[in-house]
Amino acid sequence: MEIFPPVMASRPCANILDLASGDVLDIPQTPRALPRVITDPGIIADLDGDSDGSLSVCRERIIIVANMLPLHAQRDAETAKWCFSWDEDLLLLQSKDGFSPETEVMYVGSLKVEVDPTEQEEIAQILFDNFNCVPTFIPTGIQKDFYHGFCKQQIWPLFHYMLPMCPDHGDRFDQLLWKAYVAANKIFAEKVMEVINAEEDYVWIHDYHLMILPTFLRKRFNRVKLGFFLHSPFPSSEIYRTLPVRDEILKGLLNCDLIGFHTFDYARHFLSCCSRMLGLNYESKRGHIGLDYFGRMVYIKIMPVGIHIGRLESVLNQSSTSLRAKEIQEQFKGKKVIIGIDDMDIFKGISLKLLAFEQLLHEHKEFQGQLVLVQIVNPARSSGKDVREAKRETYLTAKKINDHYGSSNYEPVILIDRPVARDEKTAYYAVSECCIVNAVRDGMNLVPYKYIVCRQGSLEMDDAMGIKKDSPRTSMLVVSEFVGCSPSLSGAIRVNPWDIDSVAEAMNLALTMPDSEKQLRHVKHYRYVSTHDVAYWARSFMQDLERACKDHCSKRCGGIGLGLGFRVISLSPNFRKLSIDHIVSEYKRSNRRAIFLDYDGTVVPQSSICKSPSPDVVTVLNTLCNDSRNTVFIVSGRGRGSLSEWLSQCERLGIAAEHGYFVRWCKNCDWETSLSSADLDWKEIVEPVMKSYTDATDGSNIEVKESALVWHHQDADPDFGSCQAKELLDHLENVLSNEPVVVSRGQHIVEVKPQGVSKGLVAEKVLSKMVNSGDSPDFVMCIGDDRSDEDMFESVLRMVSSPSLPVAPQIFACTVGRKPSKAKYYLDDSTDVARLLRGLADASSPKPTNIAHFQVSFDSSF
Numbered sequence: 001m002e003i004f005p006p007v008m009a010s011r012p013c014a015n016i017l018d019l020a021s022g023d024v025l026d027i028p029q030t031p032r033a034l035p036r037v038i039t040d041p042g043i044i045a046d047l048d049g050d051s052d053g054s055l056s057v058c059r060e061r062i063i064i065v066a067n068m069l070p071l072h073a074q075r076d077a078e079t080a081k082w083c084f085s086w087d088e089d090l091l092l093l094q095s096k097d098g099f100s101p102e103t104e105v106m107y108v109g110s111l112k113v114e115v116d117p118t119e120q121e122e123i124a125q126i127l128f129d130n131f132n133c134v135p136t137f138i139p140t141g142i143q144k145d146f147y148h149g150f151c152k153q154q155i156w157p158l159f160h161y162m163l164p165m166c167p168d169h170g171d172r173f174d175q176l177l178w179k180a181y182v183a184a185n186k187i188f189a190e191k192v193m194e195v196i197n198a199e200e201d202y203v204w205i206h207d208y209h210l211m212i213l214p215t216f217l218r219k220r221f222n223r224v225k226l227g228f229f230l231h232s233p234f235p236s237s238e239i240y241r242t243l244p245v246r247d248e249i250l251k252g253l254l255n256c257d258l259i260g261f262h263t264f265d266y267a268r269h270f271l272s273c274c275s276r277m278l279g280l281n282y283e284s285k286r287g288h289i290g291l292d293y294f295g296r297m298v299y300i301k302i303m304p305v306g307i308h309i310g311r312l313e314s315v316l317n318q319s320s321t322s323l324r325a326k327e328i329q330e331q332f333k334g335k336k337v338i339i340g341i342d343d344m345d346i347f348k349g350i351s352l353k354l355l356a357f358e359q360l361l362h363e364h365k366e367f368q369g370q371l372v373l374v375q376i377v378n379p380a381r382s383s384g385k386d387v388r389e390a391k392r393e394t395y396l397t398a399k400k401i402n403d404h405y406g407s408s409n410y411e412p413v414i415l416i417d418r419p420v421a422r423d424e425k426t427a428y429y430a431v432s433e434c435c436i437v438n439a440v441r442d443g444m445n446l447v448p449y450k451y452i453v454c455r456q457g458s459l460e461m462d463d464a465m466g467i468k469k470d471s472p473r474t475s476m477l478v479v480s481e482f483v484g485c486s487p488s489l490s491g492a493i494r495v496n497p498w499d500i501d502s503v504a505e506a507m508n509l510a511l512t513m514p515d516s517e518k519q520l521r522h523v524k525h526y527r528y529v530s531t532h533d534v535a536y537w538a539r540s541f542m543q544d545l546e547r548a549c550k551d552h553c554s555k556r557c558g559g560i561g562l563g564l565g566f567r568v569i570s571l572s573p574n575f576r577k578l579s580i581d582h583i584v585s586e587y588k589r590s591n592r593r594a595i596f597l598d599y600d601g602t603v604v605p606q607s608s609i610c611k612s613p614s615p616d617v618v619t620v621l622n623t624l625c626n627d628s629r630n631t632v633f634i635v636s637g638r639g640r641g642s643l644s645e646w647l648s649q650c651e652r653l654g655i656a657a658e659h660g661y662f663v664r665w666c667k668n669c670d671w672e673t674s675l676s677s678a679d680l681d682w683k684e685i686v687e688p689v690m691k692s693y694t695d696a697t698d699g700s701n702i703e704v705k706e707s708a709l710v711w712h713h714q715d716a717d718p719d720f721g722s723c724q725a726k727e728l729l730d731h732l733e734n735v736l737s738n739e740p741v742v743v744s745r746g747q748h749i750v751e752v753k754p755q756g757v758s759k760g761l762v763a764e765k766v767l768s769k770m771v772n773s774g775d776s777p778d779f780v781m782c783i784g785d786d787r788s789d790e791d792m793f794e795s796v797l798r799m800v801s802s803p804s805l806p807v808a809p810q811i812f813a814c815t816v817g818r819k820p821s822k823a824k825y826y827l828d829d830s831t832d833v834a835r836l837l838r839g840l841a842d843a844s845s846p847k848p849t850n851i852a853h854f855q856v857s858f859d860s861s862f
Contacts, residue, residue: 262444
């Protein structure tokens with residue numbers, strides 16, 4: 001048969017190896033040129049940069065990306081040809097049941113076998129044509145360092161709370177292994193890029209092997225629809241923060257639209273890491289948790305995975321399963337069986353389980369000779385001395401128990417350390433009265449779910465085991481509280497696996513509990529497991545991903561950041577960078593101007609230790625103020641004393657201090673208060689309350705203003721400070737409910753100020769005075785960087801559209817920093833603001849003598 005190269009809906013690939021800083025590794029590129037995509041008749045789309053051109057498709061497509069494809073692969077011994085078949089037991093394949101029949105599902109991942117480079121093109125064609133799979137052929141050296149190195153020796157132990165405190169326990173961070181991880185993720189990205197239609201397709205990435213893949217895809221297609229599900233635990237911030245590449249991985253995950261976790265604990269740890277390391281806050285809207293990440297809302301989903309009920313029930317109905325169950329029943333006739341099925345690794349707690357079983361036999365002698373623990377050990381997924389030590393300890397402990405409590409016809413612990421067929425495992429589940437999962441840390445663990453379904457039985461199984469058709473079903477679970485499935489099994493006996501005595505007593509309780517209670521627990525568990533199966537999990541995740549991506553087309557997207565720090569800013573379609581050429585042109589044509597400027601983060605850099613304006617800024621402000629056509633105001637939350645001192649050289653500059661509570665039109669004018677008879681007696685109520693929170697919150701402080709009190713928690717622990725701020729807000733709202741004040745929460749602050757005070761009211765007051773004096777402005781500019789400036793933007797836009805103005809002026813509302821805002825324009829930072837003001841000053845004074853020259857660069861787009 002003649003084999004042709006794969007014909008795929010292809011995308012041009014930029015050199016994705018350049019996305020990470022530095023030359024990581026020499027990775028072979030796709031061995032064929034990929035054609036550009038024709039998006040309109042006769043037009044070839046230029047897909048360099050943010051290119052989300054579309055291919056016409058007739059149905060929804062989901063691209064599932066995982067480390068391994070859900071395929072069996074083996075070479076025929078006689079013909080030497082490769083044979084492929086679906087791996088029906090893998091979660092990725094079973095999840096298809098949650099999608100509609102019209103949905104096309106494509107898989108991208110590696111094969112479990114190594115394929116010679118000369119055969120890779122042919123294999124890729126076969127898998128694409130027959131299985132809709134795209135294989136990622138990772139070079140052997142990279143694969144070893146990527147999977148067995150970084151994934152299994154560094155990420156996996158760390159995510160299970162194992163720190164490399166010394167060389168004997170865990171491997172120290174290795175930069176070469178990290179480079180292999182980056183390189184492997186790039187290869188996955190290249191394969192996804194070959195087949196994706198970025199406007200239409202959904203991409204669902206699975207597990208910790210591919211946590212930076214979203215960065216590469218988001219870099220290439222800014223609006224790609226990305227979901228990620230982590231199947232392992234996510235550690236607490238105290239553990240995660242030890243990872244040298246912690247920011248790169250967090251930013252990779254945040255380039256998704258939806259991130260899924262098994263439990264709230266794992267999600268909470270992730271959110272805490274985002275808060276502590278990236279300064280991000282999350283919010284809950286109608287039950288959905290979201291992180292605002294540069295204008296993009298990244299949603300968090302908590303949904304434990306389920307099992308494929310039909311698949312398990314089909315095994316239950318096999319005659320081989322029934323026959324094996326009958327044999328096991330006869331083998332342990334007159335005895336009670338406890339079942340444990342675990343992988344051989346250091347986190348499954350097998351040896352702790354055996355010690356607890358030994359304690360049970362010691363404390364409850366009636367179980368000696370009557371109770372058997374069958375421990376099936378699945379093959380280890382990784383190698384190393386940790387696995388060898390765990391295996392050695394397991395065997396020694398089992399031997400000790402059997403030597404002490406066993407006899408010629410009784411073996412209390414039966415270790416089955418060999419590949420066990422599916423029907424045999426199912427038979428052991430069905431026969432066992434109790435199942436114990438004693439892992440010290442585990443992502444999900446579906447063993448309890450499988451045990452519950454098997455205990456429900458089937459007609460053939462019941463007949464083989466002599467169980468009456470309508471007899472009540474029972475099952476008992478002893479589950480570690482550190483296992484992902486634990487929260488969903490409310491009828492299980494939860495234990496601390498490290499507490500040997502409590503685990504022993506839990507097994508005793510499970511075995512001696514009245515059958516009526518066992519039945520109730522089983523019914524409750526079976527109802528949950530049967531309704532929350534793998535199809536439900538997949539369907540729920542995709543529905544949330546669709547909702548998370550629904551606003552993609554209504555936003556303007558622009559990428560910023562280099563290498564693995566890349567992220568996308570999502571903004572309103574009309575939001576753009578303010579062109580200095582354009583505003584200077586409008587400034588020159590205008591006759592009456594109003595200019596409002598925030599202070600911190602606008603006129604002076606937010607990070608500046610010295611808050612006094614530079615001599616150049618003072619000169620520019622004076623030039624603008626000396627133009628008789630201008631009314632210039634600094635509008636700040638700072639106190640009037642500080643602003644008066646810092647801006648003492650600007651005699652004609654108007655100042656609005658403390659968000660406009662104090663207003664001064666020029667240096668020689670008196671300060672006016674926005675409220676003629678403000679009652680500030682409420683301060684005596686607020687200050688003691690704030691002081692109590694300051695004493696209880698290390699790193700917090702109180703800022704006392706003439707008209708307001710502000711509680712700052714920027715230097716406090718992020719989680720504790722945020723929690724205290726919420727509590728303080730509620731506390732103050734309660735005690736001040738009858739006072740004429742506003743209690744508000746901002747970025748790391750809680751502020752109490754009089755009602756009717758805001759930057760927006762300052763702008764309204766100044767503009768009204770200009771109109772009433774016959775100097776109606778035809779040019780209005782306001783610039784600010786924080787949340788309080790949004791009031792100013794809103795007021796200006798509202799007032800200039802009112803009928804009180806004879807002519808609608810040109811409006812330039814501009815925020816500092818590219819972020820969602822009510823302003824139409826943005827400037828990147830205070831340096832850009834200084835350039836803009838310099839341009840306006842030059843227009844007011846064409847030949848300035850004392851102002852240093854700035855080279856100004858203009859840009860009105862991304």
